[in-house]
Amino acid sequence: MKGKEYATPFPMLHAASLLSHTSRIRKFREAIRRVVKTNDHVVDLGTGSGILAILAAKQGARVTAVDVNQDSLAYAREAAGQNGVADRIEFVHSHFVDFSIGRRADVVICEMLSSMMLIEQQVSASSYAVENLLKPSGHIIPEEVRIFAVPVQNEIQWNRFQIDDLSFPRVPQTVERGQSVDLADLMELACFDLTIPNPDAKVDKTLDFKIVQTGIVHGLLGMFECRLHSEIVLTMDDGWRELFLPLPKPVDMKAGQTLSLRVEFRPGEYDSLLLQTH
Numbered sequence: 614m615k616g617k618e619y620a621t622p623f624p625m626l627h628a629a630s631l632l633s634h635t636s637r638i639r640k641f642r643e644a645i646r647r648v649v650k651t652n653d654h655v656v657d658l659g660t661g662s663g664i665l666a667i668l669a670a671k672q673g674a675r676v677t678a679v680d681v682n683q684d685s686l687a688y689a690r691e692a693a694g695q696n697g698v699a700d701r702i703e704f705v706h707s708h709f710v711d712f713s714i715g716r717r718a719d720v721v722i723c724e725m726l727s728s729m730m731l732i733e734q735q736v737s738a739s740s741y742a743v744e745n746l747l748k749p750s751g752h753i754i755p756e757e758v759r760i761f762a763v764p765v766q767n768e769i770q771w772n773r774f775q776i777d778d779l780s781f782p783r784v785p786q787t788v789e790r791g792q793s794v795d796l797a798d799l800m801e802l803a804c805f806d807l808t809i810p811n812p813d814a815k816v817d818k819t820l821d822f823k824i825v826q827t828g829i830v831h832g833l834l835g836m837f838e839c840r841l842h843s844e845i846v847l848t849m850d851d852g853w854r855e856l857f858l859p860l861p862k863p864v865d866m867k868a869g870q871t872l873s874l875r876v877e878f879r880p881g882e883y884d885s886l887l888l889q890t891h
């Protein structure tokens with residue numbers, strides 16, 4: 614697929630379920646409190662339940678809240694009314710690449726984070742926002758995201774695409790961390806500065822993992838850390854699950870050996886993923 618075709622299918626009920634991640638919301642709330650000033654124009658890209666738009670409106674901003682999902686926008690509109698800020702938020706049904714504004718915004722908020730920046734479009738949406746929507750002196754939340762990976766043993770995940778005599782193509786799956794055994798230490802895969810345009814962002818790195826525990830590598834487990842503003846940092850514990858990337862074939866490894874793994878993908882383009890062992 615290409616560009617605009619990656620509108621992450623994100624049902625309204627899933628967007629509403631993110632309201633239960635209270636530590637995530639508290640960190641965004643603190644970042645918004647520090648960055649957004651009364652009468653600022655704020656754009657919220659991927660508004661979902663409307664939570665971040667509502668927090669910005671409560672801070673005295675005029676907000677334009679954008680989402681590709683009509684049902685989520687209807688829910689967010691109702692939530693804005695319930696919280697007394699309906700007159701401060703304009704809701705726009707659009708893919709972010711089709712969204713433009715006359716005068717650039719003081720602040721852009723964009724939460725399309727996914728475990729490895731592989732599934733959702735955090736990197737491309739932030740890049741588009743900095744290039745097309747944000748004043749040069751404006752602020753974007755979040756500001757930076759770093760992704761990490763570790764080779765793991767996880768037979769259940771690797772085998773889940775084989776059902777009796779039926780087999781299906783293996784694709785990345787979110788998992789609970791405790792379900793896998795780490796066979797090496799975590800390594801950084803990439804760091805994206807979201808305050809600058811990054812239209813050609815790509816991950817293409819060979820990681821040399823020093824195996825610390827003998828076992829079978831079934832795949833990589835990916836995770837992230839994200840700086841919202843200043844020292845306010847989101848981690849996986851704030852509401853995300855790790856992403857399991859299955860290897861084409863499991864690899865037997867002994868403690869002390871090195872596993873060289875090439876990881877290649879364009880952020881937000883889940884079908885661009887390439888995993889290769891050397």
Ligand SMILES: C[S@@+](CC[C@H](N)C(=O)[O-])C[C@H]1O[C@@H](n2cnc3c(N)ncnc32)[C@H](O)[C@@H]1O
Pocket residue numbers: 619620621622623628631632658659660661662663664665679680681682685707708709710724725726734
């Ligand atoms: C992770 S949710 C975040 C929702 C809300 N901002 C929050 O923090 O709870 C991402 C939202 O972005 C929307 N989205 C995904 N791809 C999009 C795109 N290409 N253009 C506009 N919105 C998009 C989804 O429909 C979803 O509501």
